[in-house]
Amino acid sequence: MGTAEETADGEDVPWGEVTPDAARRLLVAAVDAFAERGYHATTTRDIASRAGMSPAALYIHYKTKEELLHRISRIGHDKALRILEKAADGPGTAAERLADAVRSFVRWHAERHTTARVVQYELDALGPEHRAEIVALRRRTDAAVRRIIGEGVAAGEFDVPDVPGTTLAVLSLCIDVARWFNAQGSRTPDEVGALYADLVLRMVRARG
Amino acid sequence: MGTAEETADGEDVPWGEVTPDAARRLLVAAVDAFAERGYHATTTRDIASRAGMSPAALYIHYKTKEELLHRISRIGHDKALRILEKAADGPGTAAERLADAVRSFVRWHAERHTTARVVQYELDALGPEHRAEIVALRRRTDAAVRRIIGEGVAAGEFDVPDVPGTTLAVLSLCIDVARWFNAQGSRTPDEVGALYADLVLRMVRARG
DNA sequence: CCGGCCCCTAAGCGCTTGCTCACCCTCGCG
DNA sequence: CGCGAGGGTGAGCAAGCGCTTAGGGGCCGG
Numbered sequence: 001m002g003t004a005e006e007t008a009d010g011e012d013v014p015w016g017e018v019t020p021d022a023a024r025r026l027l028v029a030a031v032d033a034f035a036e037r038g039y040h041a042t043t044t045r046d047i048a049s050r051a052g053m054s055p056a057a058l059y060i061h062y063k064t065k066e067e068l069l070h071r072i073s074r075i076g077h078d079k080a081l082r083i084l085e086k087a088a089d090g091p092g093t094a095a096e097r098l099a100d101a102v103r104s105f106v107r108w109h110a111e112r113h114t115t116a117r118v119v120q121y122e123l124d125a126l127g128p129e130h131r132a133e134i135v136a137l138r139r140r141t142d143a144a145v146r147r148i149i150g151e152g153v154a155a156g157e158f159d160v161p162d163v164p165g166t167t168l169a170v171l172s173l174c175i176d177v178a179r180w181f182n183a184q185g186s187r188t189p190d191e192v193g194a195l196y197a198d199l200v201l202r203m204v205r206a207r208g
Numbered sequence: 209m210g211t212a213e214e215t216a217d218g219e220d221v222p223w224g225e226v227t228p229d230a231a232r233r234l235l236v237a238a239v240d241a242f243a244e245r246g247y248h249a250t251t252t253r254d255i256a257s258r259a260g261m262s263p264a265a266l267y268i269h270y271k272t273k274e275e276l277l278h279r280i281s282r283i284g285h286d287k288a289l290r291i292l293e294k295a296a297d298g299p300g301t302a303a304e305r306l307a308d309a310v311r312s313f314v315r316w317h318a319e320r321h322t323t324a325r326v327v328q329y330e331l332d333a334l335g336p337e338h339r340a341e342i343v344a345l346r347r348r349t350d351a352a353v354r355r356i357i358g359e360g361v362a363a364g365e366f367d368v369p370d371v372p373g374t375t376l377a378v379l380s381l382c383i384d385v386a387r388w389f390n391a392q393g394s395r396t397p398d399e400v401g402a403l404y405a406d407l408v409l410r411m412v413r414a415r416g
Numbered sequence: 417c418c419g420g421c422c423c424c425t426a427a428g429c430g431c432t433t434g435c436t437c438a439c440c441c442t443c444g445c446g
Numbered sequence: 447c448g449c450g451a452g453g454g455t456g457a458g459c460a461a462g463c464g465c466t467t468a469g470g471g472g473c474c475g476g
Contacts, residue, residue, distance in 0.1 A: 022453075038332065040248035044434060054455050059435065061453095121329070121387075124246065165395070165403045168388070169381060176384040179329075180376070187373070195373045202411050230423075252464060262425045267465065 014112070017075065023061040025051045030068045035114035039069055039125040069122060070130040076119035077137040081144070083108055088144040094152030095206040101148060102174060102200045103193040109177040110189035116178035145171055149204060158204040170200050222320070225283065231269040233259045238276045243322035247277055247333040277330060278338045284320075284327035285345040289352070291316055296352040302360030303414040309356060310382060310408045311401040317385040318397035324386035353379055357412060366412040378408050 018024040029050035033042040044065055048055045062068045087101035109116045123134060146167040152158035160166050177192060187195075226232040237258035241250040252273050256263045270276045295309035317324045331342060354375040360366035368374050385400060395403075 020453090038246070038248060040246060041333070043432080045432095055434090056436080056456080057454060065434070125249070161406075162403055165400075166407065169404065169407055172384040172388060173377060173381050176380040176387075179384075180380060192373075195370055196377065198369075199374065199377055199411050202413060203407050205410060251462080253462090263464090264426080264466080265424055268423065273464070 012079070014115075015075070018071070020061075022051075022053070022057070026053070026058055026061055027068065027071060031072055031115055031118055034069065034072070034118045034122060039118075039122045066125070066127055066130070069118070070126055072115070073119050073122070073126065073130075073134050074137075076115050077134055077141075080105065080108060080116075080119070081137055081141050084141055084144045088148050094148055094155055094157045095201060095204075098145075098148045098152065098204065098206070099197040099201055101145065102170065103197040105174050106177050106196045107189045107193040109174060110181045110187075110192050113178050113181045113183070116175075120175050120178050142167060142171060152204060152206065158206055160204050166203060170203065173200070220287070222323075223283070226279070228269075230259075230261070230265070234261070234266055234269055235276065235279060239280055239323055239326055242277065242280070242326045242330060247326075247330045274333070274335055274338070277326070278334055280323070281327050281330070281334065281338075281342050282345075284323050285342055285349075288313065288316060288324075288327070289345055289349050292349055292352045296356050302356055302363055302365045303409060303412075306353075306356045306360065306412065306414070307405040307409055309353065310378065311405040313382050314385055314404045315397045315401040317382060318389045318395075318400050321386050321389045321391070324383075328383050328386050350375060350379060360412060360414065366414055368412050374411060378411065381408070 015024050015027060018027050026047060030042070030047045033046050033050060036042075037046075044058050045055045047065075047068070048058050051057075058065075058068075062071075083104050084101055087097055087104055090097055090100060092100070109120075123131060126134065146163060149158060149160060149163050149167055149170075153160050153163060174196065177196070181187075181189075181192065223232050223235060226235050234255060238250070238255045241254050241258060244250075245254075252266050253263045255273075255276070256266050259265075266273075266276075270279070291312050292309055295305055295312055298305055298308060300308070317328075331339060334342065354371060357366060357368060357371055357375055357378075361368050361371060382404065385404070389395075389397075389400065
């Protein structure tokens with residue numbers, strides 16, 4: 001807390017951990033390009049020109065185009081996981097924690113949907129070692145949700161016949177927000193978060 | 209019914225409508241390659257060699273690589289839409305029809321998950337006119353689900369505060385099956401279909 | 417036997433790709 | 447002022463891309 005990439009009120013500055021400034025500008029340009037066209041359809045010239053630099057500038061700060069994707073994916077997954085685990089470890093009943101987790105996770109996917117789209121849908125473009133690292137993070141994401149649902153069942157709050165299957169469905173539902181969410185659409189990230197939290201509570205048949 | 213691409217018991221032969229045989233072999237190879245690596249990461253040489261042909265053979269049957277994707281996308285969307293509309297127009301209560309729609313739609317996405325992955329996630333790679341044609345089909349998909357839910361609400365079967373939002377969530381949930389489903393995984397398409405039908409009925413709080 | 421037809425291939429064209437390299441400009445420091 | 451260091455550029459390389467073209471080989475009716 002209080003590190004350079006956070007403001008006084010504790011809210012994160014996106015990509016604040018990426019330095020120096022030129023490296024961050026390139027990374028932000030890459031996120032936009034990857035989200036818009038996909039990793040494979042994006043050229044290094046496109047990324048550099050979005051950042052206002054020559055094609056060669058990219059290779060001062062990153063070894064390859066794939067390393068850029070890895071940095072984006074790594075930071076994005078870290079952030080998403082932290083949001084989810086914070087909600088899972090919070091106070092309150094299982095229903096309250098599940099609703100909180102879904103609400104904040106979905107809000108992140110909607111608010112930062114360009115980043116989320118890259119993070120969630122360009123996994124296959126990573127090299128084998130980098131992909132393995134990211135897959136490990138995703139398992140922790142799955143474990144966090146499964147724990148809340150499991151505790152809710154144990155406490156008699158939830159009625160869920162298939163805990164792993166329901167966990168999968170809940171996460172799938174949240175992640176897919178990154179695919180369809182449109183900033184020009186009629187729903188705000190808060191509204192989608194509230195809607196999805198309600199739907200998920202219904203899925204576990206929590207009293208609510 | 210009884211057309212060339214259907215067997216006696218009415219079950220479809222996949223890609224039976226694609227002729228001649230060499231064109232179908234190329235298309236099946238393209239589906240596999242696109243699903244595995246993505247459209248942009250797949251080369252025309254890769255497609256041709258999977259079909260056991262030289263790179264030039266592709267251009268005897270298809271004008272461009274994009275035309276191949278369009279044929280796949282068009283046929284796949286037609287099939288998915290037909291499955292969904294058949295369930296929506298069937299007999300029974302809204303709950304029965306919704307469960308049937310979700311079950312069969314999900315089963316298709318799981319069973320034919322390579323095709324579904326291309327169909328659902330490579331939309332942006334299509335040219336503008338082809339994309340517009342596919343988007344129109346997707347609107348009919350949305351309309352079919354919305355109609356069932358709307359009728360369930362009108363009949364007092366469902367308790368749904370936000371019909372368009374719930375429709376979006378239901379479709380999103382089903383479509384995302386194509387992303388995570390793995391044939392080597394522990395769940396069969398039938399099991400996933402049954403699980404998802406139950407979860408969706410809970411989302412609309414149908415008596416079940 | 418032939419000649420036209422239909423699939424298919426070998427070779428390769430023009431272009432774009434990820435990435436490199438020789439060089440330059442700016443700036444802090446003695 | 448001289449100078450080294452580090453972020454930046456223009457030009458371009460080797461490889462791979464989508465796609466084309468000239469021609470080969472098997473099957474057909476005559």
